[in-house]
Amino acid sequence: MDSMTLIAMASIATAGLTIALGSIGPALGEGRAVATALSSLAQQPDSAATITRTLFVGLAMIESIAIYCFVVSMILIFANPFWNHVIAQAAGK
Amino acid sequence: MRLSSDEMVFWQSGFLKLNGTIVFTWALMLVLALGSMLVTRRLSTGLERSRWQSLLEIIVTSIEQQIEDVGLRQPETYIGFLGTLFLFVALASLCTVIPGYEPPTGSLSTTAALALCVFVAVPFFGIRQQGLGGYLKSYMEPTLVMLPFNIISELSRTLALAVRLFGNMMSGTMIIAILLTITPFIFPIAMSALGLLTGMVQAYIFSILAAVYIASATQARDPKPKPAATG
Numbered sequence: 001m002d003s004m005t006l007i008a009m010a011s012i013a014t015a016g017l018t019i020a021l022g023s024i025g026p027a028l029g030e031g032r033a034v035a036t037a038l039s040s041l042a043q044q045p046d047s048a049a050t051i052t053r054t055l056f057v058g059l060a061m062i063e064s065i066a067i068y069c070f071v072v073s074m075i076l077i078f079a080n081p082f083w084n085h086v087i088a089q090a091a092g093k
Numbered sequence: 094m095r096l097s098s099d100e101m102v103f104w105q106s107g108f109l110k111l112n113g114t115i116v117f118t119w120a121l122m123l124v125l126a127l128g129s130m131l132v133t134r135r136l137s138t139g140l141e142r143s144r145w146q147s148l149l150e151i152i153v154t155s156i157e158q159q160i161e162d163v164g165l166r167q168p169e170t171y172i173g174f175l176g177t178l179f180l181f182v183a184l185a186s187l188c189t190v191i192p193g194y195e196p197p198t199g200s201l202s203t204t205a206a207l208a209l210c211v212f213v214a215v216p217f218f219g220i221r222q223q224g225l226g227g228y229l230k231s232y233m234e235p236t237l238v239m240l241p242f243n244i245i246s247e248l249s250r251t252l253a254l255a256v257r258l259f260g261n262m263m264s265g266t267m268i269i270a271i272l273l274t275i276t277p278f279i280f281p282i283a284m285s286a287l288g289l290l291t292g293m294v295q296a297y298i299f300s301i302l303a304a305v306y307i308a309s310a311t312q313a314r315d316p317k318p319k320p321a322a323t324g
Contacts, residue, residue: 053159056301060294067261073121
């Protein structure tokens with residue numbers, strides 16, 4: 001196996017693993033956050049505006065973890081620096 | 094497959110390159126500036142108002158209300174910055190209903206520029222509110238030990254702002270592009286409707302987070318919290 005095949009295999013498999021493992025944690029966290037927000041909305045419907053705003057900001061914070069994983073996997077597939085390096089070397093030969 | 098509108102080149106001459114991100118940003122700036130100039134050309138204070146004036150009034154007053162809810166006392170000081178951020182990001186994602194358009198916020202250069210604006214604006218408003226010494230003192234707020242962590246958080250939240258907006262916008266465009274190759278009939282429409290919602294939420298979150306950061310920089314001195322809102 002030459003290094004090009006190895007890099008391609010490692011990149012694709014790692015991209016899949018990144019988004020798969022990286023979305024588990026944020027999914028659990030967002031579920032907990034929404035469940036807690038719903039129960040506090042049921043208890044105190046008067047402060048719905050505050051709870052909703054805090055919930056949205058918090059969800060964005062949690063979600064950004066998953067977004068980081070997504071960006072990393074996109075970089076691995078579409079803008080892989082190692083892959084570009086190998087291609088440049090092969091072209092220079 | 095295009096990853097962002099950076100690779101959509103309209104005109105190129107040597108080093109200078111006019112890509113999709115720049116063109117669409119200019120178009121949005123033109124629409125926002127010209128639109129508000131046209132609307133505010135003849136404002137009325139009477140009972141007769143044009144419908145566009147009502148629209149702008151609704152937007153401005155609700156942004157002011159949101160800024161005030163976060164804890165900034167005089168929203169008119171900050172609405173120039175925070176309102177522009179919100180309107181730009183919101184319009185950038187709202188315009189995705191136009192065919193051929195790609196949101197400029199789906200490029201990391203745009204979102205990094207916006208996040209850098211927030212990064213500069215936080216010390217600017219902080220120093221203006223409580224002086225240079227007072228602002229610098231807010232870095233060692235609980236104790237001196239927290240100084241490096243405060244500096245790191247300043248940098249990391251700028252990175253987070255940029256990557257969050259970029260990732261959301263880029264993923265929306267990419268999901269639609271992927272779905273167009275698999276099921277080109279109904280599902281892309283549903284996903285673009287979802288993309289509109291996500292874009293609005295992200296615009297809201299971007300400006301609210303900027304407001305929260307500015308609020309924490311300007312009000313570190315008086316530790317007494319506001320009385321809890323009742324109703």
